[in-house]
Amino acid sequence: MYLSSEIKNIKGVGPARAKLLNRLGIKTIEDVLFFFPRDYLDLTPLKFSQGSEEKIGVFPCIVKDSAVEKRAKSQIRITLVPVFDGKNNGHAVFFNQPYISRSFRRGDRLLLIGKVRRNYGEYEIISPEWQKFDKNNPIVIDKISPIYPLTKGLSQKVLRQVVKNALIEISEIREILPGDIIKRFNLISRKEALNNIHFPESFKMLERARTRLIFEELLLFQLAMAIIRREFIGDKRINTYVNFDIKPFLSTLPFTLTSGQERVIGDIISDLKSEHNMNRLVQGDVGSGKTVVAGIALYLAVKNGLQGAFMAPTEILAEQHFRTLKKFLSYHGIKVDILKGGIPRAERDRILEDLKKGSTDVIVGTHAIIQQDVEFYKLGMVITDEQHRFGVKQRQELIKKGHHPDILVMSATPIPRTLAMVLYSDLDISIIDTVPPGRQKVDTYVAGNDMRKRVYDFMAQEVEKGHQVFVVCPAVEENDLNVSNVEDLGAQLKKEYPALKIGVLHGKMKSDDKDRILKEFLSRKVQVLVATTVVEVGVDVPCATLIIVENAERFGMAQLHQLRGRVGRSQLKSYCILLSDSKDENARARLKYLMKSHDGFEISQMDLEMRGPGEFLGVRQHGFFEFKLANLVRDVKMLESIKQLASEITEKGYLLLPEYKDLAEELNEKIKIL
Known part of the structure; x- marks a missing residue:
């Protein structure tokens, strides 16, 4: 088997599995070998008390008794397998897998791989991977186990075996x-x-x-x-x-x-x-x-x-x-x-x-x-x-x-x-x-949604002075991410500020429509342009003095600096207002940095x-x-x-x-x- 060989040549890869691997961009043996893990699992054996909800661990244990089944209020079926690690009692917890109770007998030796939580003083290993081993025939387990990006229908266990087989069967690297x-x-x-x-x-x-x-x-x-x-x-x-x-x-x-x-x-x-x-x-x-x-x-x-x-x-x-x-x-x-x-x-x-x-x-x-x-x-x-x-x-x-x-x-x-x-x-x-x-420095401010009305009233004041305004959104249309979009915000601003001439511009529009809207903005027929980042680079509108960026936390600092560069292109005093309610500390730090720095490098x-x-x-x-x-x-x-x-x-x-x-x-x- 060679690097250029198709994945169907790997032991354990049939047509259905090959289709799943294709979804990950894996078509040849070379693709398998260069599909690198995103993380690694330290498989040093632990006691339940050493586990945590944040990190996956490996827990050798013995099944103490028969599995117990429960139903949650949400009708989810829960299977609890009583286990003992030599020091502490606990349960391996499985959801909507009623058949799994037949897999365990009292006295079975297990390796459970998962995260541990405390529930009313009891240790619970949630939805663990598991392997049985025999006292006289101990299991051979890698001390460090790879964690790969996955697609629906493909488990870590299966993908690890596919990679392992490819490494064994490859004729020459x-x-x-x-x-x-x-x-x-x-x-x-x-x-x-x-x-x-x-x-x-x-x-x-x-x-x-x-x-x-x-x-x-x-x-x-x-x-x-x-x-x-x-x-x-x-x-x-x-x-x-x-x-x-x-x-x-x-x-x-x-x-x-x-x-x-x-x-x-x-x-x-x-x-x-x-x-x-x-x-x-x-x-x-x-x-x-x-x-x-x-x-x-x-x-x-x-x-x-x-x-x-x-x-x-x-x-x-x-x-x-x-x-x-x-x-x-x-x-x-x-x-x-x-x-x-x-x-x-x-x-x-x-x-x-x-x-x-x-x-x-x-x-x-x-x-x-x-x-x-x-x-x-x-x-x-x-x-x-x-x-x-x-x-x-x-x-x-x-x-x-x-x-x-x-x-x-x-x-x-x-x-x-x-x-x-x-x-x-x-x-x-x-x-x-x-x-x-x-060239003027552009005064930059970060504002929360509680300031939204004041920000857009300020937009109207700038237009009254004969200036123009950019409003930038991260999305074109309504979406599941709950972020501002050009179409809805454009319609909302037209309704709230009927005296203003507001245009909408985004990449999904026909080329002729995009050109028409931009020309109207450049010729000042449009006073406020609600757009996506199609305005990020190079558009020169000397009368534009304000840019408002919605959901600013969704943009990188370099990109926000580019957007800010759409205003302040004349001697008129200009402003950039970054709207964000993000609680993420890293995102807040990035936005605050932009308030004090104007050096692109x-x-x-x-x-x-x-x-x-x-x-x-x-x-x-x-x-x-x-x-x-x-x-x-x-x-x-x-x-x-x-x-x-x-x-x-x-x-x-x-x-x-x-x-x-x-x-x-x-x-x-x-x-x-x-």
């Missing part, structure tokens, strides 16, 4: 790390690691297994990023830049650049002068002025005989960037077009023809610009906005259309250095750490530490494979040494050596999913 790396970093073998991650010999061996598998995950990822980086950069620069004069561009701006913007533009010019292609991420906090930096990069590309492409994650943002870039560039004779869904066929054909001929200098758009029929005359500068919404694949598609293009990635989501090292290890990183003068670091990388990133990234064991906060030291190792392996060409053959093959498989 290929070692993918060369011997020199295993020795240098004092790692155990892959086979030993997989055996001990599922059924540890000891807690020390469990830790060594985790270390080995985390090392493997991080090394494969860093190698993949290094290879992709090399692919993007290319060996030598093909597009030669000779004109670096940006004074004509700067002279037409109605403002002067900040020191942060000037420094990043310096980084870009250095890249364009170097012998390798640019591959740079520009990070900037909310409102730090990234679009003008993009405008300068596009200006330089066109002035050096190349075309530029700017790809945004949504049509709303694409239109906004199109308007801004057109304003910056058209003054200099640079033709800017926008390509998006829903434009008339004749207009689309005209744009495609102009791009192909080279008469359009800069194209702005969404994923529409990576479609097959889009061809460029000489695409030399690719800019993507909000990188984490695209991922590597989409970036590659756009680059394939280019003439060895330089790449600039813009992100308004400040990402802590530790996380940026992993997610963007294929990019050089620049940070705009200054904000244009005149500080906030995202705190968010990462408090919620962990999985929740910080939200849904699984497009183009990044998921870490099963690695934790980017906890494993930062290992991450730094692995990044150096990955650079050494790629720069010295070790992947071509025979002893690195298995690592190279595994890496090729990983790169396929990036």
Whole structure:
């Protein structure tokens, strides 16, 4: 049996069980072996008095008497099995399993696995797993037992046996790390690691297994990023830049650049002068002025005989960037077009023809610009906005259309250095750490539902001043989570404040309806926009002075900071009110932190530490494979040494050596999913 074999080849897995395993994403033997436990159970034998309601324990005992059946008021059938642990009396308690009483006889020796509670002075082991054992034939039990994520119809006992059988029956677990790396970093073998991650010999061996598998995950990822980086950069620069004069561009701006913007533009010019292609991420906090930096990069590309492409994650943002870039560039004779869904066929054909001929200098758009029929005359500068919404694949598609293009990635989501090292290890990183003068700090408050009327009356007062308001909800429609939703709140506010022009916006609306509502908000026909987080990034409404976030505890700090960035985009005094009645101390601490901090990088670091990388990133990234064991906060030291190792392996060409053959093959498989 091999890693690629189907799970039906494992002893004890028939069609019905295979279907249940499929629900957990388990289809092959490899999937079984890399379906890691979420926790472990210490099976050191305990007395009933050592048990608790919080933690599962293992209790050897003897059945004292016949089982007794009772019925609760709710008609639940309860079976009580009297047991004795050599010191204390107790009961094993089973619910709605009347047949189970026939399984036990007086004098049976049992191992009960479960939680213990005290009930009128008696110990009760609630719904335990159980095993019989004989005095002359003692039971062999793992000292540490894995606890797996489950699906309905599949028990821990069954899943443990499936994993155990897979480990026994697998013909070979290929070692993918060369011997020199295993020795240098004092790692155990892959086979030993997989055996001990599922059924540890000891807690020390469990830790060594985790270390080995985390090392493997991080090394494969860093190698993949290094290879992709090399692919993007290319060996030598093909597009030669000779004109670096940006004074004509700067002279037409109605403002002067900040020191942060000037420094990043310096980084870009250095890249364009170097012998390798640019591959740079520009990070900037909310409102730090990234679009003008993009405008300068596009200006330089066109002035050096190349075309530029700017790809945004949504049509709303694409239109906004199109308007801004057109304003910056058209003054200099640079033709800017926008390509998006829903434009008339004749207009689309005209744009495609102009791009192909080279008469359009800069194209702005969404994923529409990576479609097959889009061809460029000489695409030399690719800019993507909000990188984490695209991922590597989409970036590659756009680059394939280019003439060895330089790449600039813009992100308004400040990402802590530790996380940026992993997610963007294929990019050089620049940070705009200054904000244009005149930008106001947004006063932030946390309020409970008892303040709701005052908060929404304040909303009405802001509208009376000629200002606009965002109201953000975590859900689109009525739900079981008992959280505010856009549709109900929108209807309620229209009823309570009939004089206000209130619009509703969410991701489930048709594209035309979304565009219409947003345009009405931008043109001030709509005064209050009740929306989901579709407004999180980039939407620029200078007259918006208030954002109210419902059920604020359901959002991460970095996301709330992004939402707060929708207001305070002019010299008008602005406010952010976070509504929450959460009693969770961690959630309250996060919201209070936002009241005092306005630094996006500080906030995202705190968010990462408090919620962990999985929740910080939200849904699984497009183009990044998921870490099963690695934790980017906890494993930062290992991450730094692995990044150096990955650079050494790629720069010295070790992947071509025979002893690195298995690592190279595994890496090729990983790169396929990036």
